[in-house]
Structure formats: C-alpha cells, structure tokens
Amino acid sequence: MSYYLTTPIYYVNSTPHIGHAYTTIAADIFVRHHRQRGEDTFFLTGVDEHADKVARVATEQGLEPQEYVDQIVTAWKELPELVNASIDYFIRTTDEGHKTFVQDFLQRIYDNGDVYQDVYAGLYCVGCEAFKSDDELVDGKCPDHGVEPEWIEEKNWFFRLSAYQDKLLALYAERPDFVLPEFRANEARGFIAGGLRDFSISRATQTWGIPIPWDPVQVAYVWADALVNYVSALTYAPKAELGFWPGRHLLAKDILRFHCVYWPALLLSAGYEVPKQLFVHGYLNLEGRGISKSLGNVIDPRKLIDVYGVDPLRYWVARAAVFGQDADVSVESFQERYERELGNDLGNLVSRTTAMIAKYRDGRIPVAPGLGDQAAVERLATEVPRRLDDFDLTGAIELIWEFVRSLNKFVTDAKPWELAKDEANADELDRVLYALADGLRIAAITLQAYLPETAPKILAALGQPEDVSWDGVAYGKTVSGEPVVAAEPLFPRVEAPAAAA
C-alpha cells in the first residue's frame, strides 16, 4: 500500500496565511495517519514561481526573476515547518527536474494531436493576471484593482480540452468518488456537461517560464506548468518514484475547475493516469467575511502558534469546520476549543490520570486488565481509519473525542478516590487505574496524526514506549513502564486570545 498526497502548490508572490496553513495541516494529518498504518507515504507541497507578475515585480526591484523568487520562497518553505507538516519534498516550479518533465509532458500532448495554434485576444488585467470580459469591468476598469486592463492579442498554443468532454464525463460516471465531497463532483460534472472550451497553454509575450519545446520563444502558461508538478516531482525528488502515481490531492474550492477538469484532461492527453481522488475543501471565513489581504483580516498562523502552540492550531483545523464545508471562525472560537476541549477534556484527563497513578500506586501502572470499554476501542481502531480514508477529518476526530470524554466519565463513575480509602478495594483500584491508563494510551495514538507533539508527551507521561503505530490502538497493551509522576498541564490557560491580523 502506498499513499501519495499533495497540496496545491502555492503562488509564491502571495503571502502565507491561515488558508494555506489549513490545507497543509489537513494534508499532513492524513499523511501522518497513513504512516501510522505502516503505509509507504509521500507528501508533496511547494510553490508556483512562474507568473508574469513575478517577473514584473522582480524587474521593479532591479532583480532577475530567479533572484527574486529565491528570496521570497523562504516564507513558503517555512510554512510546512511552522505547522509541523511532515513533507517529503518541497517542489518549486523552477526546479530543473520540473522544467524537464514539463517539456516532455507538453511534447506528449503535442504529439498526441491535442495542441494547435490560435490567436488569443482580450482585455488583460495585470493585477488579476487574468483576461476580463466586458461585463466584469466597472467603468472600463477592473473592479478589484481599479485600473484599465490592457488589450492583449497574441498567437498562443491551445489545448484541445473540448476533445475530452466525453472522456471526463465517463470518468466522473465510473468513479463517483473521484472528486469529493459529492456536491463538488456535481459542480465539476455540470461544468463539463455544459461544454468545454479549449484553453491557452502558452504565452508569447512573456519570457519568465518554461519554454515550449517546439516553439521556444513562448513559455508555458500556468496550467500547463503548475498542474504538472504533482507528477513531475516524483521523477526527481529524493525518495520519490513514479510508482506513487496516481496519488490523491487536496485543494480549496476556488481552484476546483483547474484541478478537477483541466488537470485530468491534460493527464489523459499525456498518457498518465488521472489522480485517485481529489478532495475539495471549503473556506474559513473570519467573522463572516472571507479572508483576504484587501479586507485586512488575514490571520498569520505564526501568531496563533506563538501563543498556543502548533498542536492547538492543527486541532482547530480539524474542528473549525466540517472538512469540505465553509465555516465562520474567530479567534474567540479558537480560544474556546483550546480551553474546553484540549485543556479541559484532554489535558485535564492526562493530569488527573497521572496524578492518581502517582498518588495511589507510587507511579507504577498496575497491570490489571478487565475494566474499560473494549468495544469502543475496537470501534476506534476500525472506524477512524475508515473515516480518514474518506477524507472525513472532522468525523474521525469527533469519534476520538467521544472516547476521550468517555474516559472522563469513567473516572467519575469508578471513583478511584473512594476505592483508595479502603485497602480491601486494592484490586478494583488497580483495574480502574489500568483501564484509565490504557484508554489514555490508546487516545494518544489515535491523536498522533492530529497532535504530533502532544501524543508522544502523553505516552511519555504514562511511561509507555514512543511507538505510535496503529497496531497500538488495541485494548490492554499498556505496560508498567517508567515511573509515572503527576504531569504538567499540557494545555495551560492562556491569558487573552491572540490578536488577529
């Protein structure tokens, strides 16, 4: 079994914000989970560096485009590190290996007869990096940038997307889970069924990009370049191999069309398999508004991490929205999750468990199986993977949290402090403490993908081996290991919510 997952590559000229962190963290949770199951995994993210705007900004700063992107790529390379994403490779579209592969890829679709030359003309807004139709303009100006678009007319190479309508429809019909959630697949299918127009894959007036092999004065336009990265990386990244293809892909809803329509068509044309699955997630809206630079409400993930730590941010990603849906979020809601769930439910459970083992049994976990909800453990062991296989990030954590809550209830019902008062109850107290420690050990392993820093801390607090393989999600594997002492709070109270922006 192999599991290859990619995020979109982010546009290097932008700035990393919570939206990028959202995708990257979600992807990391899936990947870490599959690693726990012992699968051969590969996790790719990176940046798209070829765009006209990049070249223009570089020129303004008196730099070569390559020098410029080499500078600004730093912020993007830090993103996975910042959110503790266990990536295997960070791709840049300026990688030599990528360029070589793209040229080969383009040659393949050319040889396949899917490319032809035509004139491309229209009003182009440099700010948007997009052609605008008349009805999109306000007073002849781009509503987003307030400038008049330029008239551009050039001979471009076009990809015969229209020739792939039937094949794409057949693909969607044969594989109902090709695009998830289902309503996104419906959108894509509706778009395809409405008729497909060919699109331009080259730019004649630009030089910053990958030269078209049969017409080197032109460079590849974004889709013919960026979308190819998910395969190209496998041909040259360390430890990668083409055998990982086809993989799975995560994306936000704004780029659905390109990834769910253009990309599969390009792959078919070039003779590659289409992805196994594409999961389209929604947006996090801050206080009811979209997150955008122009609104000035961009949350810097770094600020949240500085105040709360990485794991709370990762936890929030899984909890803030039903994965796939949009959701309104706020810094207050983040704080709420942190205190109520991480602090009170989980952190406090670790505190009370370790404190009782230390107090009643001198820190030694009595190996006394018998109590504890074995059926619940078995449910976790099979149902959490099943949900994560369906990209149900939220449903899986919900299941795990029900288990965490049940452990708190177990403590209240079993009343270890009562049992401790009478030596005659020693055996029963042993069994209670064991069941508690075992449940917490299991919870830690199931949470590892979500909370990679916290899970090992819990195992360590219980004196258990660091092994987080999924086999450990089984009843009665807790050992009487290193002495247990009352643990320090895992998620201490934080004074005030971190400021947004």
Added chain:
RNA sequence: GGCGGCGUAGCUCAGUGGUUAGAGCGACGGACUCAUAACCCGUAGGUCGGUGGUUCGAAUCCACCCGCCGCUACCA
C-alpha cells in the same frame, strides 16, 4: 435564466418514513474532589421556513411559495 444545495433547541449542526426529534457549545440547577475553579449528572419544552398533498404514519416523499447560498470558464 440554467444546474445543485440549504432553511431543525440561543449558537454550530446531526437526523432522510415509524415509539416521548438528537449532539456539542452557551445558560440554569445539582453532585464530587483524582485533576488545569477542571470532570460528572439533570433541565432547555424547538409550529423541524410556509401552504397543500401522498401515506395507517413525514422533519424525513411530492407540488407550489418565501428566504438564503454555491457553480455557471481560461485569477496563484
């Protein structure tokens, strides 16, 4: 306009034909003391957007109406 979807307790939502419609959060009351004033229990009496149908029976199926949202092409 076309296609798709939504409207359920104060909030976020689950529930798609069948006993008294559920969860989490918030609020109120109680209990407990192992623990990060945490945890546990109870209460919340909501025309399940509206109207009319189908059915022994509908939040759950159908029709219409009201309100809201997504997609409807080359923007990372």
